[in-house]
Amino acid sequence: MKGITRKFLRVNLSNGKIGEEAIPEQVETDFIGGRGFGIHYLYRELVPKSDPLGEHNKLIFVAGPLAGTTAQAVSRWMVYTKSPLTGALARSVSGADFGAWIKFAGYEFILVEGKAERPAYIHLTRDTCRIEPADELWGKDTAATQEWLTRRHGLNTRAACIGPGGENLVKYAAIVTHRRTASRCGVGAVMGSKNLKAIAINAERNLQLYDPEGFKKLVKQQIQTMMANKAFQYHREMGTTGNPENTSELGIFPTKNFRYGRLDDYEKITGDEYLKHRIGQFGCYSCAARCGKIHHVTKGLYAGAQSEGPEYESIWAFSGPIENSSLEATIAADQLCDDLGIDTISTGNTIGFAYELYEKGLLTKKDTDGLELKYGNHKAMVELVKKIARREGIGDLLAEGTMRVAEKIGKGAEAFAINAKGLELPAYEPRGSKSLGFNYATSNIGGSHSYGYATQEVLGASFPRRVDRFAEEENADIVIFNQNNVAVGEVGIACAFSRGWFPQVYDKLLIAATGIDKIAERGYLMHVGEKIVNLERAFIVREGFGRKQDTLPQRMLTEPLHTRGSPGEGQMIRNLDKFLDRYYELRGWTPEGIPSSEKLEELGLGYMTKDMAQYHHIKAT
Amino acid sequence: MSVRIEIPPLLRHHTNGVITAEVKGSTVGECLNSFAKQYPGTRKRLFDKNGKLLRYVEIYVNGETSYPKELARQVNDGDEISIVYLISGG
Numbered sequence: 001m002k003g004i005t006r007k008f009l010r011v012n013l014s015n016g017k018i019g020e021e022a023i024p025e026q027v028e029t030d031f032i033g034g035r036g037f038g039i040h041y042l043y044r045e046l047v048p049k050s051d052p053l054g055e056h057n058k059l060i061f062v063a064g065p066l067a068g069t070t071a072q073a074v075s076r077w078m079v080y081t082k083s084p085l086t087g088a089l090a091r092s093v094s095g096a097d098f099g100a101w102i103k104f105a106g107y108e109f110i111l112v113e114g115k116a117e118r119p120a121y122i123h124l125t126r127d128t129c130r131i132e133p134a135d136e137l138w139g140k141d142t143a144a145t146q147e148w149l150t151r152r153h154g155l156n157t158r159a160a161c162i163g164p165g166g167e168n169l170v171k172y173a174a175i176v177t178h179r180r181t182a183s184r185c186g187v188g189a190v191m192g193s194k195n196l197k198a199i200a201i202n203a204e205r206n207l208q209l210y211d212p213e214g215f216k217k218l219v220k221q222q223i224q225t226m227m228a229n230k231a232f233q234y235h236r237e238m239g240t241t242g243n244p245e246n247t248s249e250l251g252i253f254p255t256k257n258f259r260y261g262r263l264d265d266y267e268k269i270t271g272d273e274y275l276k277h278r279i280g281q282f283g284c285y286s287c288a289a290r291c292g293k294i295h296h297v298t299k300g301l302y303a304g305a306q307s308e309g310p311e312y313e314s315i316w317a318f319s320g321p322i323e324n325s326s327l328e329a330t331i332a333a334d335q336l337c338d339d340l341g342i343d344t345i346s347t348g349n350t351i352g353f354a355y356e357l358y359e360k361g362l363l364t365k366k367d368t369d370g371l372e373l374k375y376g377n378h379k380a381m382v383e384l385v386k387k388i389a390r391r392e393g394i395g396d397l398l399a400e401g402t403m404r405v406a407e408k409i410g411k412g413a414e415a416f417a418i419n420a421k422g423l424e425l426p427a428y429e430p431r432g433s434k435s436l437g438f439n440y441a442t443s444n445i446g447g448s449h450s451y452g453y454a455t456q457e458v459l460g461a462s463f464p465r466r467v468d469r470f471a472e473e474e475n476a477d478i479v480i481f482n483q484n485n486v487a488v489g490e491v492g493i494a495c496a497f498s499r500g501w502f503p504q505v506y507d508k509l510l511i512a513a514t515g516i517d518k519i520a521e522r523g524y525l526m527h528v529g530e531k532i533v534n535l536e537r538a539f540i541v542r543e544g545f546g547r548k549q550d551t552l553p554q555r556m557l558t559e560p561l562h563t564r565g566s567p568g569e570g571q572m573i574r575n576l577d578k579f580l581d582r583y584y585e586l587r588g589w590t591p592e593g594i595p596s597s598e599k600l601e602e603l604g605l606g607y608m609t610k611d612m613a614q615y616h617h618i619k620a621t
Numbered sequence: 622m623s624v625r626i627e628i629p630p631l632l633r634h635h636t637n638g639v640i641t642a643e644v645k646g647s648t649v650g651e652c653l654n655s656f657a658k659q660y661p662g663t664r665k666r667l668f669d670k671n672g673k674l675l676r677y678v679e680i681y682v683n684g685e686t687s688y689p690k691e692l693a694r695q696v697n698d699g700d701e702i703s704i705v706y707l708i709s710g711g
């Protein structure tokens with residue numbers, strides 16, 4: 001007997017019903033927690049082909065099994081839902097304290113369903129849960145919303161909320177807590193569609209661990225390992241701001257809507273330049289890294305702008321796409337995105353796309369409310385961020401994301417839309433970092449780097465082996481390893497930035513927290529990671545995705561990359577089909593990209609064989 | 622003493638695409654200096670102005686970190702040195 005019960009909270013906004021449910025022991029063993037629970041419950045509960053912005057979509061806020069403990073860098077949280085941007089799966093990860101607070105309230109996750117008639121927020125304590133009116137909050141930005149909730153419910157309140165972006169159903173709206181965001185795949189729009197402004201939790205530290213004494217010792221070991229780790233020290237010092245220089249020198253910092261591999265003057269946006277604007281730092285619950293670096297602008301056009309960040313992706317989002325090297329403009333745009341509640345990556349990418357449409361004459365000043373979308377014009381970029389979140393003028397169109405904008409404009413615009421499955425590509429050029437590129441193509445959420453980050457290509461890691469970053473089908477095993485391995489880390493929602501301690505204590509911490517002995521079996525965690533990716537695949541297959549959608553933007557397949565002197569000049573994706581054949585074969589999927597019955601059986605997902613069998617006849621077109 | 626250096630993607634631009642190098646030295650520092658002599662473009666991506674290893678570079682010898690000894694760490698004939706950049710992605 002494990003002696004602890006893990007449970008979740010179900011809140012139905014349509015009928016006001018609220019109730020706790022226990023997580024069956026078998027589900028715990030099979031999925032452990034975090035991302036495992038997210039996809040297990042979403043797959044089970046969501047009626048296939050539901051409208052992502054309709055009443056039937058479900059929204060799951062998941063904490064990991066280690067959240068709220070004294071263990072370091074494990075209190076992040078994630079959102080699972082069906083994405084309104086892509087129609088596929090949404091998995092979106094965030095930080096700050098909210099994950100710990102979900103656990104303090106007594107739950108592994110909160111499952112929200114239905115739709116409130118009027119703007120509402122959920123107020124949760126250890127003993128009560130109420131759906132409260134949020135008319136007064138509607139229209140407020142994310143900072144003002146959190147301030148209001150803290151004033152109303154006390155300093156011990158932590159909230160995850162949407163801003164105007166989510167209310168206006170911007171297809172890539174974010175959910176924000178403190179100034180950290182679950183930003184990808186439009187999860188904030190799902191919240192907005194349910195008229196749900198926020199979830200506010202009041203709780204104090206209160207956790208049940210399977211083996212508290214053992215856990216304490218392991219945390220000590222974790223901290224010692226972490227402190228002795230040079231990577232941890234550097235991350236603590238710089239956060240991710242050191243990366244632009246690295247990726248520019250690798251020629252993989254996407255520039256001018258993914259035509260070039262670096263800015264001409266990338267020396268202006270290095271970590272050391274950001275350091276000149278740094279005024280403080282912020283960390284997630286129980287994490288000594290405090291990697292959120294706070295930047296402030298003191299003079300010039302953007303004087304007063306201040307942001308926790310920008311981190312690497314946001315630095316890129318507001319520099320590379322429009323070829324901007326003004327840090328001040330980047331900081332201002334980043335701040336606006338967090339306040340208004342929209343994803344920096346999709347916002348920056350979509351703006352870069354709009355600039356190219358303008359260059360090609362597919363958008364004119366008449367369409368852009370008089371804004372001149374010329375590369376380098378950062379003032380227009382900052383204006384567009386506001387317009388998108390408020391769906392004003394051209395912003396209403398751009399709020400739909402690159403895939404839909406291209407469809408609406410036509411005339412060949414899709415050639416410049418840089419997304420995979422509709423999710424805008426992030427800050428790594430797929431032609432110069434091909435395992436990351438093929439990860440974008442095959443990821444079950446679309447163009448996400450974090451779904452299968454290729455440390456081997458970007459940082460030179462040699463585990464599980466060294467790779468040639470320009471190789472293609474030869475690296476299919478690496479793409480699979482990276483995707484499964486990320487899923488392993490996310491059953492405990494361990495932060496991807498702080499992993500020096502990982503091999504030594506991660507599995508032991510999970511066992512001490514949950515009592516699931518099976519985790520100690522050799523290869524079990526990797527098995528669960530693979531199972532999660534397969535279940536996520538099954539989810540999107542059910543939504544109509546298959547081989548045809550496992551692709552990359554036309555530009556990557558037909559145009560050579562220009563790196564402006566960095567390595568990789570002239571690279572393109574040579575043979576996507578050959579890669580997919582090998583990837584599916586190694587995954588144990590059909591040539592159409594559908595998990596085979598044998599693979600499902602092997603992963604203990606045999607109960608889904610019938611579900612998947614109806615798709616096996618589908619042929620790739 | 623002959624030691625093999627595995628060259629990470631970031632430095633290959635300075636080594637004409639070469640991915641491993643044989644160097645001589647009895648410490649990590651001697652080996653890296655000999656490597657930087659062979660490929661001068663790599664020096665500023667390994668050492669700071671005072672010749673210290675950059676704060677975002679980690680050296681592994683046969684898969685084990687050389688931190689905190691770093692450049693002073695002894696090496697043996699046939700050892701393999703890997704250079705890893707500690708920059709966080711995101």
Ligand code: SF4
Nearest residue numbers: 283284287289291495
């Ligand atoms: S390393 Fe940074 S993002 Fe990760 S948990 Fe710590 S503070 Fe949060």
